[in-house]
Amino acid sequence: MKEKEDGVYVYADESGHSGKDIFNEQSPLYYQGALISAGDIEPIVSPIVAKYCDDNGLDRLHGFELGEQKVNDLCVELLDALRDADWQFHYTIIEKSYIAPTKFVDTIFDSYDNPAVHPLWYLTDLFRHTLCILVDDMMEGDLDKTFWGYFLADDSDGLIEVAKILLERAPFIYDPRACEVVMEGLSYAIDHPEIFTLVAAKGKSAYKKQTPNIIAFSSLLTATHRFCKPRGLGVKVFVHDQSDEFKGTMREYHNMFFGVDYEEDKFGGIPKFEQVEYDLGEFKLESSKKSPGLQVVDLFLWLIQRDIKDQNLLLTKSRILENADDFRISRGMSLAIIKARQLQIMRQEVTPEELEAGKRLNKKILKNQMTKMK
Structure with missing residues (x-):
């Protein structure tokens, strides 16, 4: 060699x-x-x-x-x-086939575009993969295929129709906080479709x-x-x-x-x-x-x-x-990541100072969200 x-x-x-x-x-x-x-x-x-x-x-x-x-x-x-x-x-x-629900999450729940979604839910492995699993669960009856067709065509109206169907199904999410996040994120997207920039059909390739x-x-x-x-x-x-x-x-x-x-x-x-x-x-x-x-x-x-x-x-x-x-x-990998991150967090020691700093940061994030939404 x-x-x-x-x-x-x-x-x-x-x-x-x-x-x-x-x-x-x-x-x-x-x-x-x-x-x-x-x-x-x-x-x-x-x-x-x-x-x-x-x-x-x-x-x-x-x-x-x-x-x-x-x-x-x-x-x-x-x-x-x-x-x-x-x-x-x-x-x-x-x-x-799992690309479809993950692309839906990237499109609708990206906290940079959708201010109704707390950044924690999109920017960390634990919660982003939780959203992917929840959307995958709700996309039954070939809704994933329907979304994928709209996504590739940059069809905003079709994308919002899929969001409306998921919003009807969202109340059945078992976790109260996850249910709240999904419903708020979908509702905001439906009311503000102009904030989403679709790019799959922008150019031949x-x-x-x-x-x-x-x-x-x-x-x-x-x-x-x-x-x-x-x-x-x-x-x-x-x-x-x-x-x-x-x-x-x-x-x-x-x-x-x-x-x-x-x-x-x-x-x-x-x-x-x-x-x-x-x-x-x-x-x-x-x-x-x-x-x-x-x-x-x-x-x-x-x-x-x-x-x-x-x-x-x-x-x-x-x-x-x-x-x-x-x-x-x-x-299966999303489920494994969720379990691993949950275990990591449960084992992590948090000092009172770190806890207070986290609360202050969260208040700042929420204030920024409200400003964007207004």
């Missing part, structure tokens, strides 16, 4: 492509995987990939074409070859920014920062499997957002953003035929997706997961 000072290399591939179609029952999950390494892994993996392709008359490796046993043998050989390399496998899993593909791409940009920062390295090359539909949006995100990193708040509140100081590298979209690195990602990602019973495959999968980092968007 080249020296680590050469920089970080990223090879990324996706599976379960959806675009706007987030309700395809045949493909409920979207996966993206990436191999991030200090120094280029292609000189290590290329001989293994090339030999297998030559021996079997293949132009590239695809996990779904090879089957479990062949993929397992190849992955074992690749993992052994990468034993001394500094690498990480980042993967994203998105429950595609604007909708792409709302899709699982770009959401996952954003998570990969963050994961790359997490890899680079502790190593003091910049990015040398960022290679993504070619995507005709999303290539422009990916380039835009790489240029505009990759230069900004953030530090998470320990309680899941507003993160602290900062400009990165290292090189962001060259962004390339390539066919996997030309990139052994992308073919390795394809195999690893294929194995990650599998519900495996075979012990040999389980062992190989565990070797990948030992060196992996994940990002998930799903109803």
Whole structure:
């Protein structure tokens, strides 16, 4: 392998492509995987990939074409070859239909736009995910699909019609305070639809920014920062499997957002953003035929997706997961975040001084809300 000072290399591939179609029952999950390494892994993996392709008359490796046993043998050989390399496998899993309720929350309950929503309910993990779960519960009877169609069309009138239906259902929310927040937020949105700026239809490709593909791409940009920062390295090359539909949006995100990193708040509140100081590298979209690195990602990602019973495959999968980092968007993940944040808060000791400071801040926030609403 080249020296680590050469920089970080990223090879990324996706599976379960959806675009706007987030309700395809045949493909409920979207996966993206990436191999991030200090120094280029292609000189290590290329001989293994090339030999297998030559021996079997293949132009590239695809996990779904090879089957479990062949993929397992190849992955074992690749993992052994990468034993001394500094690498990480980042993967994203998105429950595609869950994008609809989360986008509704982002549109209606964003406290920057809707002054009836206390910032605590939108800007902290615990309460924002609570809103997502509540909206998901209320969007029964294909209301989520109805909303998604209106959202992609930038149909404000349709969006407000969905809000009215949810307002009728909101009184059945079990928690009194959550019920109050949802009803006040929906009521204000219905009475003031002009405050919401919809952007999904602003331009031919604007909708792409709302899709699982770009959401996952954003998570990969963050994961790359997490890899680079502790190593003091910049990015040398960022290679993504070619995507005709999303290539422009990916380039835009790489240029505009990759230069900004953030530090998470320990309680899941507003993160602290900062400009990165290292090189962001060259962004390339390539066919996997030309990139052994992308073919390795394809195999690893294929194995990650599998519900495996075979012990040999389980062992190989565990070797990948030992060196992996994940990002998930799903109803189950929202519930897990809610439970984890509740436990964190219950265990946190609060001094009388901190309690009084919190009360003063809350009074100030409420005063600002009332001013905006008037």
